[in-house]
Amino acid sequence: MQDVGEAILIADLQGKIIEANYKATEILGYHREELVQMHAKQIHPPEIHQKVIATILETAKNGKNVIPNILALRKDGNWIWINIIYKIIQLENDEKFYQVIFQDITSYVLAEAVIKESEEKFRGTFEQTLMGIFLATLSGKIFRVNQVFRNIFGYSNADLSKLNLVDIIYTEERQDYQINLRSILAEKIQNYSTDNRLIHKKCKII
Incomplete structure (x- = not known):
């Protein structure tokens, strides 16, 4: 988990983060010890968090597991855009968790916005x-x-x-x-x- 190139968070089904790899800490700006004390709501403020939960439920019904273009809040207060791929994993004791893989797509979103503005002009x-x-x-x-x-x-x-x-x-x-x-x-x-x-x-x- 620490050696992969993607950012990965593990959270319980209530949204409490229990593990984070180095790439996740790099993107979100927190130390691992800070992230594992946090809830997903602290990364996605209430209105965004509710959208994430609703999207997870909707995409799960459709057999998909990708949530594109979601806002996340870094420790330094800056907003970033991320893409999320999630799945439910089950441990040997039958306990279930969310595995969330995400990437920072802020530069792509901003570039698209510039292109769109240029096209409109x-x-x-x-x-x-x-x-x-x-x-x-x-x-x-x-x-x-x-x-x-x-x-x-x-x-x-x-x-x-x-x-x-x-x-x-x-x-x-x-x-x-x-x-x-x-x-x-x-x-x-x-x-x-x-x-x-x-x-x-x-x-x-x-």
Whole structure:
């Protein structure tokens, strides 16, 4: 138990902690001697603890034993996010305990929050800008355009879902586009800027 890489706590069925390995003390900031005198409620304050108990009961009914994204309180007062895997173990005297394996996922949760915030800002900029914008894969598949682009070029989302970027680039400029695309795929260049004429749905050149 002490040599494994995961944090492990052993608690009785009432929630009193009776054993903790080094990784658990490292994550929670307590000495082992402190943890084995504690109740799970001291790691998960009442409202969180009740959620944990309810989740254990619910996941047990569904035959699962994983509780993701649960808040825990460190000794220093900082909140961390953890994932819990638990199981009931039975000793030789038939006494039962919870074995709780957990990991600190705080950095992942915070990173996801930053990414989500960035995505929300991007969506706002994407839709509110006065410029027509489209997103396409390296193969040229158009998968997203803003309303300004649709207004300028007359295509609906359904129209664009059937088109490749090369289909709406003016014929005489397609070769340059394909040369630049091959250079990006070959990692000869990282990006390029160009002024291309595009074809309106009604075949006008814009």
